[in-house]
Amino acid sequence: MTTSRPRQLHLNAFLMNAGHHDAAWRHPGTQPERVTDLRYFQHLARTAERGLLDSVFLADGLALFNKVRHNALGGFEPLTLLSALAAVTERVGLIATVSTTFNEPFHVARKFASLDHLSGGRAGWNIVTSGTVAEARNFGQDEHLEHRLRYERAREFVEVATRLWDSWADDAIVLDRERGIYADTDRVRAINHRGEYFGVEGPLNVPRPPQGHPLLVQAGSSEDGKEFAAQYAEAVFTAQQTLADGQAFYKDLKSRLARYGRTEDQLLILPGIAPVLGSTEAEARALEQELTDLQVPEYGLAQLSGMLGVDLTGLPLDGPLPELPEERDINGNKSRFTLVAELARRDGLTLRELIARLGAGRGHRVFAGTPEQVADQLEEWFTQGAADGFNVMPPLLPGGLEDFVDHVVPILQRRGLFRTEYTGRTLREHYGLARPDNAAPAPAS
Amino acid sequence: MTTSRPRQLHLNAFLMNAGHHDAAWRHPGTQPERVTDLRYFQHLARTAERGLLDSVFLADGLALFNKVRHNALGGFEPLTLLSALAAVTERVGLIATVSTTFNEPFHVARKFASLDHLSGGRAGWNIVTSGTVAEARNFGQDEHLEHRLRYERAREFVEVATRLWDSWADDAIVLDRERGIYADTDRVRAINHRGEYFGVEGPLNVPRPPQGHPLLVQAGSSEDGKEFAAQYAEAVFTAQQTLADGQAFYKDLKSRLARYGRTEDQLLILPGIAPVLGSTEAEARALEQELTDLQVPEYGLAQLSGMLGVDLTGLPLDGPLPELPEERDINGNKSRFTLVAELARRDGLTLRELIARLGAGRGHRVFAGTPEQVADQLEEWFTQGAADGFNVMPPLLPGGLEDFVDHVVPILQRRGLFRTEYTGRTLREHYGLARPDNAAPAPAS
Structure with a gap:
């Protein structure tokens, strides 16, 4: 995309029951009795849209x-x-996680095509390979497909889905009532995969679909995951604890794009952030506590046992983590394993301290502060080569999202870092990503 | 259900692109350019709801x-x-067709549970086994699973889905903030199938789900299909051309319920009807022509080739049907094959005439007349033991549904045959069907 507009950041609201903090539902500010009520999620989506989020x-x-x-x-x-x-929003993009390990590409391609039509071009697919035996x-x-094979299957899955979306030329519908066509x-063709x-x-x-393909999103940060993202993803959600880690990940992933014939602006990197907001820093810290x-x-x-693939039941909470396996022996979420293991090691945390640190973001970065301080953090990561935007994970819902929209977004707007109106209609337009061409099917031979 | 209300009929609106007639989209009264537009279907669903349809x-x-x-x-x-x-309706039930042949029960059970929660208890599942090699x-x-085996798979599929819906006791959520529970x-249990x-x-x-289970619907009328319906279905859509055929089917299917320990009021039979409406009979017939x-x-x-499993390409339109196979050799939709073959034989139709007869309803009954005449037909089938209600298939949309709601429904209401307000909230309540109990999971051993 060539554009003369200054670079602006992109914001995604990660919706999660009563909030991202694992104790959110016990807090008097949340509404856990409403997490099976459509109107609750309608309010969340409309709040994100009110904040002009992507x-x-x-x-x-x-x-x-x-x-x-x-x-x-x-x-x-x-x-x-x-x-x-x-059906109850107009502009905000809608990104659904769907596994390539336990699905069929025909169904998944079709459902995303449906959602893209239903929403007027606002669908995104967070492609996951699923990480657990329970699934x-x-x-x-009885056993879970091996990590590398899951990604092999995911690649073929995405290739097939893409060919299915492209199986209709954009101009295939001619709607000629007179001739009955x-x-x-000739412009709707089998793929014969x-x-x-x-x-x-x-x-x-x-x-x-209106967008050609739904926006392709990916969130695995293992070696396999990064390579998959470099080849297919257009937006990446990632957990990064420090600016330095964020910069290293950003540089690494962007540098992989060229080998797939892609440019750096064709993939946006959005680290997660769980902002614990208060009108003073003390208030934010008190909420965190x-x-x-x-x-x-x-x-x-x-x-924690699930993330580490080690049963920690019964261990003393005020003691250290036990000896852990190597990442290569983990068949679940490899990158989250490594992140948590390093966090504990680096900061010398007890189990209790680690549980507290993971409570708000499950490994994503947590930051407690005023709206101004949160905006400073976002600006720093955005301008220092660690982020193209953020995956915002409010610890409490709906309050934490309302606070973000009402207090953080206006600061970002004043700084020229975030849009002041939606200029596009589709999710791709919000993210500044091109609509994929379709080499229109050739006439039947 | 014991109730003192007089027996009333049930109406389902079968939504289909520009209408059920295969030439509907060429008619100036339809909007084929809108069939990928959510607002079009929103209008159809709200029209059905305005008419108090089930x-x-x-x-x-x-x-x-x-x-x-x-x-x-x-x-x-x-x-x-x-x-x-x-998200844009309040009362009308929402029945989705999903195949048991090309899906996994965990996904399907979950999606219907989601839809049932999202809609406040309005989900129904039309269980199909899929009939074609193309699928x-x-x-x-490369080959399609054999008819009998498809039903065998369907039975296991529905059993598993039912156990998954019942894997949570109705009162499993206790939401005890104080104790963190x-x-x-103990009231959410594995099924270990x-x-x-x-x-x-x-x-x-x-x-x-709010309804316990979504309403289970079935539409196959073969021997396997009827037996499956008798065991599991709570509503059956069926194609019946004549009152006598409708009565025979009704009696046959209802008589099969006892062997599964079910009573006749636990399954509703809704034959399809494609009403071609006009303000005079002549006007209706002119529209049909x-x-x-x-x-x-x-x-x-x-x-027609697809329905009969015989390639008819190139045969003279004004000639008769060729020799057909026996139903037992059909591996697709057996009951539709038999219906079409008998229709052609009984009325001595040429291919062209048969195509005309099938155009509006694909084998479902077509009736052209005034609203009064249509209401008479519905009343006759309803009171003469052929129907508990109807699957209404407007030849043109949205006009045919609007006409049905505005002109036929009021006549049925005046005759005391149809509700004048929704008295229930859920699809089961509309159909007068009980919410299935859940033998609450016993405490863990």
Whole structure:
């Protein structure tokens, strides 16, 4: 994209039940009784849209895990929830997490094409490979597909989905009532894919999406994950604890794009940030402490066990982490494992301290301060080569998102760092990313 | 259900692109350019709701087939579209077709649970087994699973989905902020299913749906289909051409319920009707003729070839049907094959005449007349043991649905045959069907 506008940052609101902090639902400012109520999420999406945010995003997993005893769970499947939100919003992008390990490309391509049509070009797909045995066991498998093979499958999956979206030329629908020709079927073609993981004849049974393809998003930061992102992703969500880590990741990932014939502006990097806001710094820190005090240690320990692939049950909370395996032996989320292990090692944290540090962001950066201080942090990362924007993870919902929109966004706008109106209609337009061309199918031979 | 209210009929609006007639999109009264526009379907759903209809319904197929050259196709995936419609309607039920042959029960159970929560208890699942090789070829299979095995898989699929919906007790969420207990996990239990087709550990990652289970709908009228319906379905859509056929089907299906321990009022039978409305009978017949004149014979022939499993390309339109195979040799939609074959034989139709007869309803009953005459037909079938209600298939949309709501519904209301206000909130309440109990999971051993 060539543009004369100054570079501005991009903001995504990561929506999560009663909030991202694992004790959010116990805080009097949240509404855990509403996490299965569409109107609750409607309010969140409209708040993001009121703040002119680029998009809202839903994570996902395909098993209950051990989450529900001590944490609120709505459990909406992302595509159904975002389709409902498409009907009650006008501009904000809608990014759904869908796994390539436990799905079929025909279904997934079709659902995203539907969401893109339904929303007038606002769909994004956060491509995940799923990391747990618990998920495999809901799909007839006792063991989980190996990390490298999951990415191999993901590559073929995305290739097939892309060909399905392109199976209709943009101008295939001619709608000639007089001659009785609705579509020029020379411009709607089978894809005849036969690969390692999938066989898909096509074409898709939905016209090409308004955006050409939905925005492709990725969030794995392992070696496999970064290489996958460099090849396919247009936006990357990532967990980075320090400016230096953020800069290193940014530089590393951007440098990989050239080998896929891509330029650095074709992929945006959005580190996560969990802003704990207060009207004074003391107030923000008090809220952070209040949330820490509400944590259920057993829950934190179970979450930490899951992230590290090590059962920590029964270990003394005020002792250190035990010996951990190497990243190469982890078959789940490799990058999150490494991040948490390094955080504990670097800062010499006890289990209790680590649980407190992970409570608000599950490994994403947490920052407590005033709106001005939060804006300073965002500006620093944005101008110092660590971010093209941010994945905003409010510790409390809806309050934390309302505060961000009402108090942080205006500061960013005054500094010229963020839009003051939506200038585009589609998610790609918000992110400044081109609509992919479709080499229109040639006439039938 | 014991109730003192007089028996009333149930109405479902079957939504279909520009209308059910295969030439609808060529008619000046339709809007084929809007079939990928959410606002178009929003108008249709709100029109159904204005008419106090029980539900709207979307059919589905998992391949493009040969439909798109001569007919309008929006192609929305039903669950995404109905989720969007959930956000802009309040009362009308939302019935989505989803195949058990090309899906996994964990995904399907979860999506319907999501839609049921999103809509406040208005979700219904039309369970289909999919009938074509074209669909199999989009899912890595060269051949299509045999008819009997498709139903075997469907039975296991529905059993697993039901157990997943029941994997949370209705009162599992306790939301005890003080003690930090969100859900009583003794009341959320794995299902540990290992069967012929599926292995699913569970539990589901969504709380039990407001309706307990979404309404289970079925539309196959073959021997396998009827037996499946008798065991599982709570509403059945069926194509019946004559009152006598309708009565025979009704009696047959209702008589099968006892062997599954069910009573006759636990399953509602809704034959399809494509009402071609006019303010006079002559006007209705003129509209019917106008639509016949707009048909593209090649399209009709291709559709007929698909229904009969016989390639009719190039046969003289004014000649008879060729020799047909036996129903037992059909591996697609057996009941539709038999209906069409008998219709042609009984009335001695040429191919052209058969294509005209199938144009408005694809085998469902077509009736052209005034609102009064249509109401008479509905009343006759309803009172003479052929129907508990109707699957209304307007030949033109949105006009045909508006006319039905504005002109036929008031007549039915005046006759005491249809509700004058919604008395329930959920789809089950509209249909007068009980919410299934959940034998709450016992405490962990």
